[in-house]
Amino acid sequence: MSAPDDYLEKVYAGLLGKAIGIYLGHPFELWGYERIVSELGEINYYVNEHFNSPVVTTDDDLAGTLIFLRAIPDYGFSKDVTAEQIGKTWLNYLVEGKTVLWWGGRGMSTEHTAYLNLKAGIPAPASGSIETNGHLVAEQIGAQIFIDGWAMVAPGDPELAADLAHRAASVSHDGEAIYGAQIVAVMEAMAFIEPEINKCLDTALSFIPADSTIASVIRDVREWHAGEPDWHRCREWLNEYYGYDRFRGACHIVPNHGAIIMSLLYGEDNFQKSLMIAATSGLDTDCNAGNVGCFMGIKNGLAGIEADADWRGPMSDRIYLPSADCGRTITDAVIESYHIANMYRRMNGMEALRPKNGARFHFEMPGSVQGFRVEASDTPLILENVKGYSRQGQYALALHCSGLRANSFARAATPTFIPEEFLVVSQDTSDPLKAAPTIYPGQTVQAWVSAADDNRTPVICQLDVRIYGPDDKLVIIRGNSAVLQPGQAAEISWEVPDTGGHPIAEVGIGVSSRETTSASLYLDALTWAGEPRAT
Template sequence: MRLPNDYLERVYAGVLGKLIGVYLGRPFEGWTYQKIMDELGPIEYYVHERLNQPLVVTDDDVAGTFTFIRALEDYGIKPNLSAEEIGKAWLNYIVEERSILWWGGNGNSTEHTAWLNLKKGVPAPHSGSIATNGQGVAEQIGAQIFIDGWAMVAPGQPELAARLAEQAGKVSHDGESVHAAMLWAAMEAEAFVASDIDHLIDTGLKMIPSDSQIAKMIKDVRAWHKAHPDWRDTRQKIQDNYGYDRYPGNCHIMPNHALMIMTVLYAPHDFQKAQMIVNTSGWDTDCNAGNVGCLLGIMNGLESIAEGPDFRGPIADRMLISSADGGNSINDAVRQAYFLTNLGLKLAGQQSLAAPKNGAQFHFSLPGSQQGFRPLTGLDAASGVRVGNTEFEGSRALTIEYEALGPAQSAIVTTPTFSPREMLDMRTYDLMATPLLYSGQTVKARVKGDAQNHGAIEARLRVRVYDGRDQLSDIDGQTVAVQPGSEAVLEWTLPDTGGQPIAEIGIVVTGTGRRADGKLLVDYLRWDGTPKLTLKRPAGDGDFWRMAWVNGASFFSKRFKAAFRIAQNRGEGMIIHGTRQWTDYQASGDVMIHLGNYGGLAIRAQGLRRYYGARVTRDGKMQIVKVRDEDTKVLAETAFKMEFDKHIAMKVSAQGPRITFEADGVSVTAEDTSADALHDGGVGLLIHEGALSSNEIRIGGV
């Protein structure tokens, strides 16, 4: 398979198009056309501020799209990935009633219904079938809204994209909903190699039954498009013939798919106009606009997004992916574009792209990329600071432009490394996240002063940390002088933050004379090393220290005396902290089991159903187990007398294939050299049908 020469950039444009569409449509999701026209008028640009909402929010369209695609990574990068395997990924990454899905209740929310089936042991595709859930539930919109990733890993391969989308869709949906998903995925895949919209639609139609309702509806919309130059007339025809009143449920696939087809017919090469049409038309605006945005981004590239108003600047690549793998939650479009492109290359039998700039987390390698970096405002922050992107040494770099800097004011730019404060104002979807960056790790950033700079400047690294009142406090690294045309590497080992999460990292630029004007280029910013920290309840009555744990337990409250007390009503519950960057490390602390069949620590946790467990059991055993999906394999065990309400000094370490567990002086060791061994992931506390507590968990090297 010959891949497009600009495959990576087209994926990046598709991811950005998806984000822009979702964030445009999210504030008025579910509104009718008439309500939008009465209260907002045509949607020409973001309206979140008019409705007093954040712009970058948690949303099922984003979280599901960029989480479920990880089944390829987890179960083998192969064209025959099955619905059953994707369903297993649902159970690993979805936190019940807290992440990704609309938790509207059994029989109300199609995805919630399917998740309950999976949890009961009904595998996909039966979990989402009409036979299991009925036609009304199975044919809502959800199969379509999550499909963009499957298309982006199959460029120019519409059959493969349609097949993957079909398997993914059947986890939760059936019938016309799956037909719509297959058709749109095929269109997006074909958009990598063709730009005629009628050809794309015909390509999609080849993937579904010709007598399907989706196919009939598309025939009608095409005819209306030819008959009516004004899209508003076609929109009225859709409302009259395919409106919500004609279908069961609250968000059926047929009306929304009709609006998407209408939009790309009227504005196939005008990103801004397409977003105006699909959002102004109403109904499931974030879903429809996200799919349309992804398709047009892939087909027309980054330039098409830039032809209208500045859609990219306010987003600055930011993305929130709420899931049980909390280290993946604070994300950006550049990181996702590389991830999807490498999956696509491997599917095509080709070699992955090398990690830019030796694996730096922030490398700014794609045109216009900012990876979340934005100017700060405040008492010591200069106004008029601009963040951009420019060519630099054969790649690209972030630019920080400043004017009239003196010692009293600074140009400050930061990017999120944990949940932003505005998450407290988000509605509907929780954000399950853990920080990306930790005490004990070493941060490096290479910077260069532009040769045309006027006046000398100093630069330093800064982290912003939540305090005891959930306000952000600043901690700065050492200041380094940066002369015009010279470069420097800012380096800093992050200090102990007292158990509080690091929310942002950035760079501060300060003038050293009366005035400095110019530009600082940031080649990369990275961090390395094993964290060294103590997770505990910090001073104050804030919440973010606790929200830095993915909560996969029935109950996790800060009101108990112990910092961490969790309870699980049915089955196994756990809370998780850390990222996939954690590889070889140890975790220790005193753990008390108040009730339960087993409890203890998890290490290298990659979700709720992929981890190594170091646990003691009610029936007198001490075990190291490997959990993968529904399988729990005991790797090592010995006798251990477990008593309720008694502190147990526990320590678990992972080094290469070796896992060691100590509890009150008793030790057991196991090695996992299997092909599916877990090599990285965070730490967890776990309990089975009972309660467990600990006052602190210490993380360090082995």
Template sequence: MMRIPEDYLERVYAGVLGKLVGVYLGRPIEGWSHARIMRTLGPIAYYVHERLGRPLVVTDDDISGTFTFVRALEDHGVSPDLSAEEIGKTWLNSIVGGRSTLWWGGNGNSTEHTAWLNLKHGIEAPASGAIATNGKTIAEQIGAQIFIDGWALVAPGQPHLAARLAEQAARVSHDGEAVFAAKLWAAMEAAAFNTADVDQLLETGLSVIPADSRIARLIGDVRRWRGENADWQATRQAIENHYGYDKYPGICHVVPNHALMIMAILYAPDDFARAQTIVNTAGWDTDCNAGNVGCLMGIMLGLEGLDAGPDWRGPLADRLLISSADGGNAVNDAVRVSYHLADLGLRLAGRDGIEPPKDGARFHFSLPGSVQGFRPQKGAETRVRLSNEPFAGARALAIRYKALAEGQPAAVTTPTFAPPEVGVMDIYQLMATPLLSPGQHLKARLVAPASNRGTVAARLRLSVYDEDGRLRDVDGTPVGLPPGTAKTLGWRVPSFDGQPIGAVGIALGANTSGVEGEVLLYYLRWDGSPDVVLRRPPGRSDFWHRAWVNAVDSFSDRFAESFRISQARDEGMIIHGTRDWTDYRVQTECVLHLGDYGGVALRVQGLRRYYGVRVTRENRLEIVRVRDEEVKVLASTPFDLALEKRMQVIASAVGNIIRARVDDVDIEARDESELAFRDGGIGLVIASGALSADFVAVSPP
């Protein structure tokens, strides 16, 4: 067994936060030169997004790739022997071509795009990323390095294991010096759980790569320049002179950027904020470089090191976005991601995984300083503030309010779907589905300390997209909380005519003036199957359309039907729902206009992991299990298919039984194998043709 640090979970959390801070700090100036940064902004000492008119939390490949590819451990077994081929399969299951996760810069331009195309065309990893396949320039760009943090976070104190996993992941898309850089940085991050000595970390990293590699040689040079120059800018200039972008072909080569990362940790070995200033002010691929540096220093220095400088965590509020085919994983937070990674790390070490806090509540605030995306609603900032506080042997979110008066509530919410600013996020598209659906049971535990002044009225709040694409608030029944009491608020989420729920939270109000104090939010959760009819709602808003992961050539909203999907060749699907969904029933009326097959998907866990109920051009009705490259027909029966004819479809997944009725034909399959799917969302599937439906209803079985 590995020796797991006692503070492992908190150090993972610090590493995840460090990654997020670095990425979001560097994202607005990605690709800028050092000279442009100094001329336009000066040294980067804090977030600059507002100065440049951009949102802070955006979709970014560094975050999406890092926290998507590590899920290969779930897909293929939590094992140190995970292979590049298996991670490549996770790419194909998780990445929506041309839309999610990666920079889609073109074949031969973007390394990851090129590798994904290779995988799609049957070139398995590691050949998909090899120099022999793609050439040296493509293979040695920066991407392998920027995605490796997750592999180190699941291998605490095990640098050789972290390097091995990082190498397998890197070789899906990269080769040569790019792989060496990824291995070295992963080894350093894994070792950082046990030491804060940067020189020792560098020696550990160098031990896993060839001594004559260019990465090893540049580290020697940067260390020497650090000894010669007290000013980091002199070393930055030396890096540009010897390892600058002009020396290496391609749009974003790993070598120049790796040198800047090494420089940052040598000049600020114990100062998170200063390291971020150095690596961001230095320029080039700022979000990638700052994200890797931030993760390393977060692991090394812990939450205390992260909190020693400016307030990085306040504006961030734990928020992150992960764009992949698993839309239910998109709107996320650092606490959930950290628990997931630490659970994988413990299991990889041969130990039991982490018991979910507070009986699996979605929001439990169990890590110091965590707020899990909760922030005051606009207009309530002066009346309420948030903090994470110890409570009853655990932790809770303290909602402190002052001078509440009738008609002036104080509300705090956390996102459950794509934010309104999603339309202005450049480069990287967000694939997301709502986390919370009508029919589910929402519950929150609130505690009012005895020191409060007056009774506060608390209610659950939903922010729902309206017909104009704006969020409007819908509140549950108020419950009085006198000082010294605790109550559980409950609400069955109502239907909103197909509009998605954008946020959930707590609204506090008073019937008299002068009510002050705090309410502790111990947990907020939802349970149960959805009970929702998905269709085009009235109005101009397109958020109902965005609520589906779009993995087809055309998902049009210009036809009379709500859903019209078309795929030129092979298979495509649109996906809705989350992995919280287990047993449910789906009903729709669909039309196969053209195609090899089409129908509905159940328990969808990506593009290549689901159960399908489909009708085929061979006049068969089938239940299939799709798992990576294997399509297993679990049941099949004759069915007279007629193109352009509306079909009544009812399908359900309950336990290990999949049932369906299409028109008057029944079919059933039982999957008791180890490959069975236990949870996942729903989808509409089409192969080489077009399919439409006016509604899709999901309900308890």
């Protein structure tokens, strides 16, 4: 089955929805409904400021979703990738006790238990089976939270989505946990082509046993929804009949799966309301909101995400994926969306997409900024993804500058190493971020830029990096520049100089003028290449 024409954009919207839901629910993960409502109220938007925490954080749910999917390229882009191969991918990318998983110990954390089994030579699917680990451990939530990527490489193909989900889930889980993962995966695969939530759900149910507990909780939530318009009352029934008192363990699949179905049915096909219900209901708030956000993102696209609130601005596409491949930790939703889409393409005999000749930052998704934010800017600056100003593709990043003056820069940058907010001791809801820089001295940065036609004066565009200097204070190293007349385009290249061993925290672009003025500059693409120079 071929993907819809808007497949790539739906992957991007799905991944954004997944990340937004996780960032929304992460600060109060595992809080109960009563505490959430009492201390935070209903969760209609990010509450990170309440916790003195950044919006964008490390989270096992997002990292596992994208890292375990690397089994596909690592094993030849085959649709027949096996559970054993996916299990080996766990061993290849996880750093024991430090990345991706909740390392809660054997018998407590299902994923840690499975990892220890894999490490001891027990291959998947035995590593996650009921026979190996028992019902209680095998039927916790983890399979469901990591499953979205497998759906996104099977757009409109429920059979493949269910099969891939079963294989991926069986590395660590079994029984009801696999059924829950298959429901989510099939619904998301169907969301690429089917606008009706209940039709997606009907298709998903055809892949699991009708007498399973997951099927039962879905039937009950649907019945409650048909007769009761208030989701709060449904939540009470869900807690009464499928609560943690009946389904025990660290975080059981059944109550949380019920919360996902409730959020989708009562969410009125609205991204914000669906996330609100998932996050406010308690239980595993980041996991459930992440699955809900991914489904809604795929189904309703970017327009659905943007309908009621600015979810995208605070996250700026940023994603962190700590693993043994630490050079890929600092990434963004555009980069990862293209990875997923290219997996699908290679699995189906198509060439990989390489927008703007493979530039790392190409901004070819509507509204994308690929981690760029206003950073260390001397003058006011607004960033905007714009269409029609790229000479290599469709989209560019516009830097709208005001108050430009001599010897001052309007500056934007994107992270290439651990961002400064992760060094702040007072923020306490993020796991430590393990990463290596993505750029090093000796490599050459290239940027393709153009000045707006209606600029009144020439502007100066300059590349730079910001490093962690002595005492981890950020210091800008300015690079090559170009003077651009109104309407002029240029390619700027700069070899990053020796930094004295200090890591490069971000790569940036600055705009200045010899006269006081306002102006716009378009960043078409930015990338770097070459061998690092070791000192």
